[in-house]
Amino acid sequence: MASHIVGYPRMGPKRELKFALESFWDGKSSAEDLQKVSADLRASIWKQMASAGIKYIPSNTFSYYDQVLDATATLGAVPPRYGWTGGEIGFDTYFSMARGNATVPAMEMTKWFDTNYHFIVPELGPDVKFTYASHKAVNEYKEAKALGVDTVPVLVGPVTYLLLSKPAKGVEKSFSLLSLLPKVLAVYKEVIADLKAAGASWIQFDEPTLVLDLEAHKLQAFSDAYVELAPALSGLNVLVATYFADIPAEAYKTLKSLAGVTAYGFDLVRGTKTLDLIKGGFPAGKYLFAGVVDGRNIWANDLAASLTTLQSLEAIVGKDKLVVSTSSSLLHTAVDLVNETKLDNEIKSWLAFAAQKIVEVNALASALAGKKDEAFFSANAAALASRKSSPRVTNEAVQKAAAALKGSDHRRATNVSARLDAQQKKLNLPILPTTTIGSFPQTVELRRVRREFKANKISEDEYVKSIKEEIRKVVELQEELDIDVLVHGEPERNDMVEYFGEQLSGFAFTVNGWVQSYGSRCVKPPIIYGDVSRPKAMTVFWSSLAQSFTKRPMKGMLTGPVTILNWSFVRNDQPRSETTYQIALAIKDEVEDLEKAGINVIQIDEAALREGLPLRKSEQAHYLDWAVHAFRITNVGVKDTTQIHTHMCYSNFNDIIHSIIDMDADVITIENSRSDEKLLSVFREGVKYGAGIGPGVYDIHSPRIPPTEEIADRINKMLAVLEKNILWVNPDCGLKTRKYTEVKPALTNMVAAAKLIRNELAK
Numbered sequence: 001m002a003s004h005i006v007g008y009p010r011m012g013p014k015r016e017l018k019f020a021l022e023s024f025w026d027g028k029s030s031a032e033d034l035q036k037v038s039a040d041l042r043a044s045i046w047k048q049m050a051s052a053g054i055k056y057i058p059s060n061t062f063s064y065y066d067q068v069l070d071a072t073a074t075l076g077a078v079p080p081r082y083g084w085t086g087g088e089i090g091f092d093t094y095f096s097m098a099r100g101n102a103t104v105p106a107m108e109m110t111k112w113f114d115t116n117y118h119f120i121v122p123e124l125g126p127d128v129k130f131t132y133a134s135h136k137a138v139n140e141y142k143e144a145k146a147l148g149v150d151t152v153p154v155l156v157g158p159v160t161y162l163l164l165s166k167p168a169k170g171v172e173k174s175f176s177l178l179s180l181l182p183k184v185l186a187v188y189k190e191v192i193a194d195l196k197a198a199g200a201s202w203i204q205f206d207e208p209t210l211v212l213d214l215e216a217h218k219l220q221a222f223s224d225a226y227v228e229l230a231p232a233l234s235g236l237n238v239l240v241a242t243y244f245a246d247i248p249a250e251a252y253k254t255l256k257s258l259a260g261v262t263a264y265g266f267d268l269v270r271g272t273k274t275l276d277l278i279k280g281g282f283p284a285g286k287y288l289f290a291g292v293v294d295g296r297n298i299w300a301n302d303l304a305a306s307l308t309t310l311q312s313l314e315a316i317v318g319k320d321k322l323v324v325s326t327s328s329s330l331l332h333t334a335v336d337l338v339n340e341t342k343l344d345n346e347i348k349s350w351l352a353f354a355a356q357k358i359v360e361v362n363a364l365a366s367a368l369a370g371k372k373d374e375a376f377f378s379a380n381a382a383a384l385a386s387r388k389s390s391p392r393v394t395n396e397a398v399q400k401a402a403a404a405l406k407g408s409d410h411r412r413a414t415n416v417s418a419r420l421d422a423q424q425k426k427l428n429l430p431i432l433p434t435t436t437i438g439s440f441p442q443t444v445e446l447r448r449v450r451r452e453f454k455a456n457k458i459s460e461d462e463y464v465k466s467i468k469e470e471i472r473k474v475v476e477l478q479e480e481l482d483i484d485v486l487v488h489g490e491p492e493r494n495d496m497v498e499y500f501g502e503q504l505s506g507f508a509f510t511v512n513g514w515v516q517s518y519g520s521r522c523v524k525p526p527i528i529y530g531d532v533s534r535p536k537a538m539t540v541f542w543s544s545l546a547q548s549f550t551k552r553p554m555k556g557m558l559t560g561p562v563t564i565l566n567w568s569f570v571r572n573d574q575p576r577s578e579t580t581y582q583i584a585l586a587i588k589d590e591v592e593d594l595e596k597a598g599i600n601v602i603q604i605d606e607a608a609l610r611e612g613l614p615l616r617k618s619e620q621a622h623y624l625d626w627a628v629h630a631f632r633i634t635n636v637g638v639k640d641t642t643q644i645h646t647h648m649c650y651s652n653f654n655d656i657i658h659s660i661i662d663m664d665a666d667v668i669t670i671e672n673s674r675s676d677e678k679l680l681s682v683f684r685e686g687v688k689y690g691a692g693i694g695p696g697v698y699d700i701h702s703p704r705i706p707p708t709e710e711i712a713d714r715i716n717k718m719l720a721v722l723e724k725n726i727l728w729v730n731p732d733c734g735l736k737t738r739k740y741t742e743v744k745p746a747l748t749n750m751v752a753a754a755k756l757i758r759n760e761l762a763k
Contacts, residue, residue: 001319001322001323001324001365001366001368001369002055002056002322002323002324002365003053003054003055003056003323003324003325003361003362003364003365004054004055004056004152004265004289004323004324004325004326004361005049005054005056005057005058005325005326005330005358005361006058006154006204006206006241006243006265006291006295006325006326006327006328006329006330007058007061007154007295007328007329007330007331008045008049008058008061008329008330008331008354009330009331009333009334009335009354009515009516010041010061010062010063010331010516011335011514011516011522012041012044012335013335013336013338013339013512014339014512015512015514015522016037016040016041017037017038017041017064017520018514018520018521018522019520020033020034020037020038021034021064021519021520022520024091025095025099025520031090031091034064034091038062038064039143041062042059042062042140042143042144043143043147045062046059046144046147046149046151047147047149048355048358049149049358050148050149052358052359052362053362053365053366054358054361054362055323056152056202056239056289056323056325057144057149057150057151057152058151058152058153058154058204059137059140059141059143059144059151059152059153059154060136060137060140060141060153060154060155061154061329061331062140064091064094064095064519065094065095065098065120065518065519066098066112066117066118066119066120066518066519067119067154067156067206068112068119068120068121068122068156068161068164069094069097069098069119069120070134070136070156071122071155071156071161072097072120072122073089073093073094073133073134073136074132074133074134074136074137074155074187074191075130075131075132075133075161075184075187076089076129076130076131076132076133076134076187077122077123077124077128077130078093078097078133079097079107079123079168081104082096082097082104086131086133087133088133088134088135089133089134097120098120098519099519099701099702099703100699100702100703100704101703101704102703102704103704104704105699105702105704106120106699106701106702106704107120107121107122107123108120108121108123108166109121109518109701110652111610111611113208113244113615114244114611114612114613114614114615115244115296115332115611116332116515116517116523116566116567116608116611117331117332117516117517117518118517118518119164119518121164121165121166122161122164122165122166123165123166123167123168123169124162124165124166124167124168124171124177124180125167125168125170125171125175126171126175126179126180128168128180128183130180130183130184130186130187131187132187132190132191135194137153137155137191137194137195138153138191138194138195138198140153141153141195141198141199141200142198145198145199150199150201151200152200152202152203152204152239153195153200153202153203153204154203154204154205154206154241155188155191155203155204155205155206156205156206157205157206157207157209157225157240158181158184158185158188158205158225158229159178159181159207159209159218159221159222159225160206160207160208160209160210161184162177162178162180162181162184162221163177163178163209163218164209165177178217178218178221181221181224181225181228182228185225185228185229188229188232189229189232192229192232192233192236193232195236196235196236200236201236201237202236202237202238202239203233203236203237203238203239204239204240204241204265205238205239205240205241206241206243207222207240207241207242208241208242208243208244210222210240210242210247210251210254210255211242211243211244211245211246211247211248211251211267211271211615211616212245212615212616213248213616213617214248214250214251216250219250219251219254222254222255222258223254223257223258223259226258226259226260226261227259229259229260230259230260233260234260237262237263237287238260238261238262238263239261239262239263239264239265239287239289240255240258240261240263240264240265241264241265241289242255242264242265242266242267242271243265243266243267243270243271243291243295243327243328243329244267244270244271244296244328244615245267245270245271245614245615245616246270246271246272246273246274246616247266247271247274247277248616249277252274252277256281256282256283256286261286262286262287263286263287263288263289263323264286264287264288264289265289265291265325266278266288266289266290266291267291267295267327267328268290268291268292268309268327269291269292269293269294269295269296269327270296270327271291271327275309275312275313278313278316278317279312279316282316282317285321286317286321287317287321287322287323288313288316288317288321288322288323289323289325290309290310290313290322290323290324290325291325291326291327291328292306292309292310292324292325292327292364293306293324293325293326293327293357293360293361293364294326294327294357295326295327295328295329295330295331295332295333295357296327296328296332296333297333297569297570297572298333298334298351298352298353298513298527298569299350299351299352299569299571299572300349300350300351300352300356300360300380300383300384301352301357301360301364301380302380302384303360303363303364303367303376303377303380303381304377304380304381306364307364307367307368310322310324310364310368311368314368319368322368323365324361324362324364324365324368325361326357326361330354330357330358331515331516332515333353333354333357333515334353334354334510334512334513334514334515334525335353335354335355335512335513335514336353336354336355336356336512337351337352337353337355337356338355339511339512340510340511340512340513341511342509342510342511343508343509343510344508346386346390346392347508347527347529349382349383349386350383350384350386350387350529351527353513363376363377387529387573388573390530392529392530393529393530393531393571393573394530394531395505395506395530395531395533397533398531398532398533398582398585399531399582401582401585402578402581402582402585405581405584405585405629405633409629409632410629410632410633410636411632411636411664412632412635412636412638412640412664414640416664416666416690416691417690418640419640419643419666420666420691420692420726422640422641423600423640423641423642423643423666425641426600426641427485427553427600427601427643429484429485429553430484430758431724431725431758431761432715432724432727432728432729432754432757432758432761433484433485433728433729434482434483434484434485434728434729434730434750434751434754435483435484435485435486435487435555435669435694435728435729435730436478436483436487436730436731436734436735436747437487437647437669437730437731437732437733437734437735438487438489438490438496438555438557438603438605438647438734439487439489439490439493439496439734439735439736440474440477440487440489440490440491440735440736440743441735441736441737441738441739441740441743442491442494442736442737443740446466446470446491447494449463449466449467450463450492450494467491467492467542468545470489470491471488471489471491471542471545471546471549472549474487474488474489474491475488475489475546475549475550475554476549477744478552479550479552481744481747481748481751482751483552483747483751484552484553485552485553485554485555485601486546486550486552486553486554486555487546487554487555487557488542488543488545488546488554488555488557490557490734490736492542495523495524496559496563496605497523497525497526497559497563497564497567497568498523498524498525498526499538499559500538500558500559500564501526501528501564501568502526503534503535503536503538504532504533504534504535504538504583504586505530505531505532505533505534505535506528506529506530506531506532506533506582507526507527507528507529507532507568508526508527508529509524509526509527510524510527513525513527521737523567525567525568525569526568526569527568527569528565528568528569528570528571528579529571530571531582532579532582532583532586533582533585533586534585534586534587534589534590537590537593538590539556539557539558539590539594540556540590540593540594540597540599543555543556543557543594543597543599544597544598544599547598547599553600553601553643554599554601555599555601555602555603555645556591556594556599556601556602556603557603557605558587558590558591558594558602558603558604558605558634559587559604559605560587560604560605560606560609560630560631560634560646561580561581561583561584561586561587561630561631561633561634562580562606562608562609562612562627562630562631563605563606563607563608563609564583564587565579565580565583565608565612566608566609566611566612567608576612577626577630580626580627580630581626581630581633583630584630584631584633584634585633587604587634588633588634588635588636588637591604591634591635591637591638591644592637592638595638595639595642599642600641600642600643601642601643601645602635602638602642602643602644602645603644603645603646603647604631604634604635604644604645604646604665605646605647606631606646606647606648606663607647607648607649607733609627609628609631609648609656609660610648610652610653610656612627613656624656624659627659628659628662628663631646631663631665632663632664635665643666643667643692644665644666644667645665645666645667645668645669645692646663646665646667646668646669647668647669647670647733648660648668648669648670648671649670649671649696649732649733653670653682654681654682657682657687657689658687661689661691664691665691666691666692667691667692667693667694667728668691668692668693668694669693669694669695669696669728669730670693670694670695670696671696671732671733672695672696672697672714672732673695673696673697673698673699673714673732680695680717680718680721683721683722684720684721689722689726690726691726692726692727692728693722693726693727693728694727694728694729694730695714695718696730696731696732696733697711697714697715697729697730697731697732697750697753698710698711698714698731698732698746698750699731699732700731700732700733700734700735700737700738701732701733701737703738703739703742705742705745705746705749706746706749706750707749708749708752708753708756709753711729711749711750711753712753712756712757714753715727715729715753715754715757716757719757724761729750729751729753729754730750731746731747731750
């Protein structure tokens with residue numbers, strides 16, 4: 001029985017790629033150094049899968065930034081502003097598209113479906129001249145082959161690529177991106193020919209957009225595309241992989257009929273209803289790649305249950321046509337439990353990271369072939385039973401408190417307009433108040449202090465003294481820049497979710513459980529294994545300290561319950577909504593303690609609220625109902641004079657704007673500039689927004705420093721659709737990934753732009 005992995009983490013067990021990328025970007029190492037690190041990582045991954053017995057091993061899933069940007073490079077679809085003149089696309093052009101450079105901004109970045117992974121959005125139009133400009137797919141296939149590993153090259157499917165794209169600036173929004181399909185397919189044919197010539201016998205096309213609610217003409221595009229590709233694919237086995245949700249019945253029908261396709265991959269973890277479609281009819285002679293091992297969470301697989309599922313599928317498709325697979329790429333999980341030396345043994349026994357999931361896939365394939373490892377299955381069953389019965393998982397008081405929430409919708413008693421009036425009397429802010437989102441640059445020295453404190457190399461007094469000094473510097477800088485509402489810079493936090501999780505019960509933490517978010521940016525999601533509560537105050541000390549350094553308003557900085565949920569590895573033994581309500585109660589306690597300590601502005605970030613939106617429309621209203629309710633729970637008890645902010649970034653918010661309004665925050669800061677001010681279109685179309693709002697005026701994920709005039713122009717565009725008395729001026733997101741040499745001039749220009757527009761409005 002065969003086994004398959006959809007994709008694998010790229011960063012390396014100790015974030016080797018992250019450090020190589022950042023060293024290259026800082027000019028401390030060469031392109032050759034970066035290429036060597038990446039080649040070593042790829043070789044290690046391929047050999048690991050081969051030695052574990054995986055038959056269908058993916059290649060071309062490695063990326064220096066993201067796989068959609070890789071596809072853009074392959075197609076030569078480089079926006080003209082990057083000055084690319086043809087030939088093989090190199091690092092300069094590639095990273096300029098991803099990160100911008102000194103003269104031009106980066107391309108838009110958004111979330112990959114409902115994950116915390118990001119991709120660079122292709123910018124296309126009728127004049128794009130597609131050309132085969134990156135041979136990465138064939139080069140990596142040959143690289144693996146030279147190591148004795150025959151792989152399955154993975155390509156972003158042509159229709160998914162176009163459906164994830166957007167019209168370039170200056171192109172009509174009504175332009176049909178699918179009209180570019182013939183031009184795109186011409187390049188795909190060249191790539192396929194190259195792979196065939198190199199000896200590939202399988203190709204995997206990732207077409208996850210098939211799980212969305214697609215109109216008939218979009219489904220037709222899949223049929224047209226694969227009819228066109230069929231002659232080029234002749235002689236190859238072709239896998240079309242879908243993941244992240246159930247595939248709709250109409251899409252399943254389209255998928256089954258695609259020309260030249262010999263295998264179909266399904267997510268049977270998040271797409272349990274897909275099983276019914278398969279049982280209702282599966283094409284004879286085709287392969288089924290059954291994704292029964294979860295590619296997006298870190299819990300050990302229920303091997304007995306998965307084996308039962310596989311056996312039922314085997315009866316439908318035949319023993320030789322069933323392949324055991326992961327539900328999606330393992331990119332979304334941590335790399336290897338072996339590197340976790342500090343997790344206690346009980347919790348560790350409940351987990352499986354990417355390396356362990358490879359073993360699970362192969363164990364299931366072997367069991368299906370009649371070679372069941374009884375000891376492995378027994379150990380798995382014992383771990384599952386331990387987790388189910390462990391007293392550390394359940395807290396009856398927390399469960400009762402969360403259950404009691406369901407009788408109310410938890411709205412503040414006064415409407416937002418009256419609250420804003422009361423807050424203005426207290427805060428006395430100017431028109432177009434300026435602020436930042438929370439974090440300031442995380443310097444090498446700051447990281448050293450946190451690291452040494454965690455390792456017990458410095459005392460708590462020394463640690464507090466260092467952090468206090470850093471906060472004082474950040475406050476002084478903001479006063480010097482004349483920012484109106486200040487932040488303390490979050491020097492005590494390595495990660496906004498990890499920081500809170502460390503202080504809440506029901507969470508566990510890893511040492512090396514890193515997951516790529518985009519480019520070199522990695523996060524270390526906490527593991528929610530049990531009921532959540534707050535034993536003591538988490539941020540009051542630092543926020544009060546920061547407020548003591550200034551007479552200006554200081555924001556208390558919290559992460560919201562939905563974002564903590566979506567940016568953690570979440571327990572799978574109860575509904576996600578139940579866990580969210582528990583977190584909301586913990587954050588509510590913290591909000592009320594901050595208010596008692598004299599903090600008059602409290603920001604509760606819900607950066608990931610949109611990210612968690614289910615992919616299927618039929619499930620979205622239910623999610624938004626409990627997610628928005630959870631946010632309101634956190635601040636329902638505060639006074640009218642306490643101003644509640646929230647922040648969101650790097651997703652498409654236009655389709656949930658009414659839910660954002662329903663959150664009833666006093667002020668929302670929201671990413672805007674990197675997405676070409678797409679957010680503003682919703683207000684041009686007539687949506688009325690009465691609360692404070694700060695659409696970001698510059699992109700913090702690029703080292704580029706925007707001039708004052710550019711920021712002023714953005715503010716004027718905002719004033720064309722928003723009232724001046726509700727508009728705030730702020731960056732897109734937090735500043736932790738930037739350097740002070742970038743932050744100071746950028747914020748100087750931002751404040752200057754706000755003052756410029758204030759003066760114009762006064763005239």
